Amino acid sequence: MLQEAIREIQRGSAEIIDSQRIEKLLKAYFEEGKNYTVKAGFDPTAPDLHLGHTVLLQKLATFQKYGAKIQFLIGDFTAQIGDPTGKSATRKTLSAVEILENAKSYEEQVFKILDPLKTEVVFNSEWINPLGASGMLTLTTTFNVARMLERDDFDKRYKSQTPIAISEFIYPLLQGYDSVHLKSDIEIGGTDQKFNLLMGRHLQRAYEIGKEQAVLMMPILEGLDGVQKMSKSLGNYIGVADAPNDMFAKVLSVSDELMWRYYELLSTKTLSEIEVLKAGVAEGSLHPKRVKEDLALEITARFHSLEVANAAKEEFERVHAKNEIPTEMEEFSVDGEISITKALVDCGLTPSTSQARRDIKQGAAKINQEEISDEQLQLGNGEYILQIGKRKFAKLKVNA
Incomplete structure (x- = not known):
């Protein structure tokens, strides 16, 4: 059971830092029933999530199966600064009203994947606001400017003389401080978040809380085009709030090759079950379209219901296979x-x-x-x- 848990947690990951710690936490759960904490942070910068965001949620759900208590962190304070990761200019700040509205939408969407009984939703304004000027000043002494400028996006902007706000230097420190306050055992995020994730380890060490979180990074999910990352701005996304007919049809539109990527990162099927499907397609006993339909059905049912997903499948077949007009438009x-x-x-x-x-x-x-x-x-x-x-x-x- 332990080895299966390790395999499923490692599944699809791009990089793991301190995998030994993760294995130790899993072993303590299976042998002693001890739970552990896994943190994932989301800045509520937009009201809707797409399947690219759910890659992390799926991994959190896997951790929940194996003893984890999820710290679902909504960065209501840090969202006011804006994550500088990958940005070529200072981000526009959000109002408190926008942040709260987006945060409420996030909570409604994530529990279609996560078990609410094993999830603690936390807002980082709860501990960052009380820091005050003195606490913030202490936080800034834990890292130096030279190290901050080693970060790729900051380095490019500095060399091109593009302005960098001081607040943007503060952002990764605040994300790292979240791990100090929460005493997280593991933090997960996308590969683009590596600098910020490692900051959590650094600050847990600097504040001497008695642990250093392990870090698990997931790859960025490709969009429907199979090339660029899934993004609303690129129009290659599948939204969590998409209508069932649209969601089903969009999943079916991905290439046969990309289908396996979606299975690995989005499906709840085990790796062994996916290998059986791959073997069936390879030997010709299973048609790729049939396998893709099963994936579309699973994903649509997750965010709607199995009954609605089956209706979406029937509608798709009626419109596309039989070249008929949709019943609703x-x-x-x-x-x-x-x-x-x-x-x-x-x-x-x-x-x-x-x-x-x-x-x-x-x-x-x-x-x-x-x-x-x-x-x-x-x-x-x-x-x-x-x-x-x-x-x-x-x-x-x-x-x-």
Whole structure:
């Protein structure tokens, strides 16, 4: 059982610092029933999570299976500064109202994955605010500027004479101080957070709390394009709050190769179960599409329900396999004749008229399931089913 736990915790990880400590904590749990703490910090800089964020949540859920008490840290104080990781300029600060609204949204979403009985939600303003000027000054003496400038993003900005706010130097110190206050045994984060995660070890040592947290880093999940990291700004994401039909279809759209990456980082299936699926695909006894459908069903059920996920699967098959129109779609109406390019934009099917023209040229645009080629087409009085590609539909009523 211990070796299985170690294997599942190491699964998909990019780097582990002090793996011996993790093994020691697991051994104490299995032999003595002793629990331990695992910290993960989230700055509530946006209200919605996507599957890239849930890579960490899945790992936290795995730790919960093996005796961990999760310290789900919402950085309501540090969010006011903004994490400088990977940034080429000082980040815009968030208001207290925005932070609280985003934090509430986070709490609602994470418990679709984590066991609330084994999770403690904490806000770092609770211990950072009482630090005061004296405590903050003491904190700044634990690290020097030269070491801070060794950090890659700071180094690039310093050499290019791009401004670095003093508050940005404070951010990793405050993240590290979270581990001091919480006395965390393990902290997990993405590979881009290595500097901040190691700061926790450094400060636990500096403040002599009697332990140094182990660090487990997870890779950044690729988006639907299979190349760049999953990101809302890049439009290659699957949102935790996505509608079930959209979520199911998006998972099915990933490549066969990327599917295995998603299985490793997002599925609750064991590594042994995934190996059986891989072997089946390799020998031809399992079709990759069937395996991908199972993954889409699992992920959609996690954030909605199995009943809803099955309905999404049936809808997908009805629309895509049988080339039918969805049973539900957004409806719009306009007064007066409208051009097809403007209609596609106004119905949210494409971001711009120039993109609409490209879609028409490429044969991706349809009206009532009939491909269109005339960019100058005007839509008169009537009702139309507009479509871009296989997944975007809208109903438009023109009152001319």
